Amino acid sequence: MSARTTGQVRVVGTGLLGTSIGLGLTSLDVDVVLDDVSPSTLALAVDYGAGRRAAEGDAPAIVVVAVPPDVVARVVAEELARFPEALVTDVASVKAGPLAALQAAGAPVARYLGSHPMAGRERSGPIAARADLFLGRPWVIAPHEASTAEQAVLLESLAFELGAIPVRLPAERHDDAVAVVSHAPQLVSSLLAARLVDAPDHATDLAGQGLRDTTRIAASDPALWVQILSANAARVLPVLSDLRDDLDALLGALADPAAPGAQRALADVLAAGNDGVARIPGKHGVDLRTTTLTVLIDDRPGQLARLLTEIGELGVNLEDMRLEHSPGAPIGIVEVSVLPEAAGGLEADLERRGWRVA
Ligand SMILES: NC(=O)c1ccc[n+]([C@@H]2O[C@H](COP(=O)([O-])OP(=O)(O)OC[C@H]3O[C@@H](n4cnc5c(N)ncnc54)[C@H](O)[C@@H]3O)[C@@H](O)[C@H]2O)c1
Ligand SMILES: O=C(O)C(=O)C[C@]1(C(=O)O)C=C[C@@H](O)C=C1
Known part of the structure; x- marks a missing residue:
């Protein structure tokens, strides 16, 4: 290319x-x-x-x-x-x-x-x-x-x-945004992973996918992150302060789960998490019966139709499809869901035909 x-x-x-x-x-x-x-x-x-x-x-x-x-x-x-x-x-x-x-x-x-x-x-x-x-x-x-x-x-x-x-x-809006979507998440992941330092071996031996999902970035370079967090401290601070308020409410509920309102408080925390994760682009729940491939297309008339036609030509049945646009960007993101057994071959075939599969 x-x-x-x-x-x-x-x-x-x-x-x-x-x-x-x-x-x-x-x-x-x-x-x-x-x-x-x-x-x-x-x-x-x-x-x-x-x-x-x-x-x-x-x-x-x-x-x-x-x-x-x-x-x-x-x-x-x-x-x-x-x-x-x-x-x-x-x-x-x-x-x-x-x-x-x-x-x-x-x-x-x-x-x-x-x-x-x-x-x-x-x-x-x-x-x-x-x-x-x-x-x-x-x-x-x-x-x-x-x-x-x-x-x-x-x-x-x-x-x-x-x-x-x-x-x-603009720079200021960028820094506000990354405080919420990048900098506070890094700290939360680090804090969570730090709980493992003194955990017994029989506990860490049981680590499953949930822990891996929430702690991957805890392995990041401390020297780099000290610089990033110091440079954006004023914007990270209010995010963590709100988080502390939520944590305090959670502690109150867990202190006596049978108390009136405690079950509701726990459910509210988890439901707010559901609402938050649903706002992450491209993360709308996982259908375990299908595998999703992400294909980048030029934002030009006919591109989506060409992609779908070629998937048909390759003999693959689409189970589901989603199209995402980023305003002003000359690119579209197409998520195509197919049966898991078809996904590997489809990815290779699409790449051979010049499509960009993320
Ligand atoms: N790591 C990430 O995930 C990530 C993601 C997006 C943006 N960034 C940003 O990208 C930048 C680089 O991060 P990275 O992860 O590639 O770090 P890195 O440590 O892998 O690389 C930084 C490089 O810069 C070199 N360097 C340091 N001072 C220099 C100087 N005065 N002149 C020339 N080279 C110099 C270092 O020798 C090193 O090779 C940082 O500003 C970081 O905030 C990082
Ligand atoms: O996924 C990772 O490991 C990252 O480092 C990603 C990530 C992020 O938070 O999204 C981290 C910091 C950078 O400034 C940009 C990207």
């Missing part, structure tokens, strides 16, 4: 995010140049095929800064100064702080447009990187007073190229 992104892309910071971006773009024949403060990390990213080493004479059209949040503003400022023709973006998990720091430092922010792919892993470094990390995931682009619509379109193309769904959101 060839890319819509033309020109060179320079990636600074070749850890999980930077190497994943490099792998995805390189597979589309984009000229990717890589840089990292750590020579061994850079060498690994080059060995994995995420791009070539940065060199004299590089002339990137886009610079993607994928370094830890505490140095992101400094590195963005350096890149703006070093490549005066380039659009510089970053992928840090917080957006308001870096923008404010750049503005305060008098950096040429008219060429800076922050972004944040809502995709990651609980592991760091280039070894954990994957070209398909961003498939079907939102990728926030955070316009500000000095950025332009053309720049946003350029980054949207980059995100789309990597299979992500671009979403425009």
